[in-house]
Amino acid sequence: xxxxxxxxxxxxxxxxxxxxxxxxxxxxxxxxxxxxxxxxxxxxxxxxxxxxxxxxxxxxxxxxxxxxxxxxxxxxxx
Amino acid sequence: xxxxxxxxxxxxxxxxxxxxxxxxxxxxxxxxxxxxxxxxxxxxxxxxxxxxxxxxxxxxxxxxxxxxxxxxxxxxxxxxxxxxxxxxxxxxxxxxxxxxxxxxxxxxxxxxxxxxxxxxxxxxxxxxxxxxxxxxxxxxxxxxxxxxxxxxxxxxxxxxxxxxxxxxxxxxxxxxxxxxxxxxxxxxxxxxxxxxxxxxxxxxxxxxxxxxxxxxxxxxxxxxxxxxxxxxxxxxxxxxxxxxxxxxxxxxxxxxxx
Numbered sequence: 566x567x568x569x570x571x572x573x574x575x576x577x578x579x580x581x582x583x584x585x586x587x588x589x590x591x592x593x594x595x596x597x598x599x600x601x602x603x604x605x606x607x608x609x610x611x612x613x614x615x616x617x618x619x620x621x622x623x624x625x626x627x628x629x630x631x632x633x634x635x636x637x638x639x640x641x642x643x
Numbered sequence: 644x645x646x647x648x649x650x651x652x653x654x655x656x657x658x659x660x661x662x663x664x665x666x667x668x669x670x671x672x673x674x675x676x677x678x679x680x681x682x683x684x685x686x687x688x689x690x691x692x693x694x695x696x697x698x699x700x701x702x703x704x705x706x707x708x709x710x711x712x713x714x715x716x717x718x719x720x721x722x723x724x725x726x727x728x729x730x731x732x733x734x735x736x737x738x739x740x741x742x743x744x745x746x747x748x749x750x751x752x753x754x755x756x757x758x759x760x761x762x763x764x765x766x767x768x769x770x771x772x773x774x775x776x777x778x779x780x781x782x783x784x785x786x787x788x789x790x791x792x793x794x795x796x797x798x799x800x801x802x803x804x805x806x807x808x809x810x811x812x813x814x815x816x817x818x819x820x821x822x823x824x825x826x827x828x829x830x831x832x833x834x835x836x837x838x839x840x841x842x843x844x845x846x847x848x849x850x851x852x853x854x855x856x857x858x859x860x861x862x863x864x865x866x867x868x869x870x871x872x873x874x875x876x877x878x879x880x881x882x883x884x885x886x887x888x889x890x891x892x893x894x895x896x897x898x899x900x901x
Contacts (some may be wrong), residue, residue: 589901590717590900590901591725591785591787591901592722592724592725592865592866592900592901593717593718593719593722593866593900593901595722595724595725604785604787604793605793608791640676
């Protein structure tokens with residue numbers, strides 16, 4: 566479950582970069598934009614990939630506070 | 644006196660050392676944490692500088708200039724913007740300007756003369772009839788606004804490069820600058836000015852360009868954001884001097900390519 570979560574955020578990171586380039590340069594990088602279908606589709610993909618990353622970060626931070634042991638381990642190494 | 648220590652009975656020094664090491668934080672981790680803390684402190688110090696208006700502006704403009712260079716490098720003068728079928732044209736096409744629609748400038752058809760200046764052989768002004776007599780092309784392309792929306796439109800006019808050729812423009816110059824009736828202005832790089840789809844537009848959707856879309860002439864370039872597409876163009880100048888533009892002078896990115 567946790568592994569799936571981390572794999573997901575990695576994929577979202579890749580998608581957010583690709584869709585970002587696609588909406589930054591829909592003429593110069595039009596082949597990339599075409600991968601997402603139309604220009605507006607790339608905008609939606611970019612937004613939802615961003616939302617997925619923000620969602621991951623929120624859950625990630627909340628969990629670290631719910632399990633105090635993990636936060637201590639990050640600082641002291643144990 | 645002998646410094647040789649006697650082993651305390653029942654204690655193996657090797658194990659003792661290992662136990663002690665376990666109590667110490669890992670040196671690599673310690674370095675990482677200390678480095679992180681220093682970086683944070685540095686960011687705070689730098690922030691003192693960055694919240695100060697002028698230096699923040701300067702730092703951001705440096706990034707914007709870098710952005711200009713990156714985009715100029717990425718710009719392919721032979722790459723055409725995608726074109727669409729007539730059915731894809733947005734009707735009515737959105738009006739957009741920094742003034743409301745009823746305050747769009749009214750340019751008189753008879754008085755209009757396009758002024759030409761800068762590094763050109765012939766600075767003769769052009770009447771609308773003379774401009775209309777130039778060869779014309781139609782493009783159906785997507786206009787993308789810096790605000791985030793986009794719309795497909797149909798523009799008809801003369802390729803700017805054809806006009807530049809006729810006025811004997813020095814195409815080794817860096818910029819082409821446009822001055823508009825309402826006080827707007829913008830400037831573009833020469834490679835974009837020579838792009839086949841950069842157009843002096845006289846018609847929108849087969850109709851003479853209405854006032855709201857920039858009568859009597861706008862310059863349309865599907866390789867740049869909407870703010871680089873000036874309406875009501877009164878003067879064109881070819882220059883090596885950077886003249887910025889209405890939005891560009893307020894901090895908008897100059898190249899604004901897409």
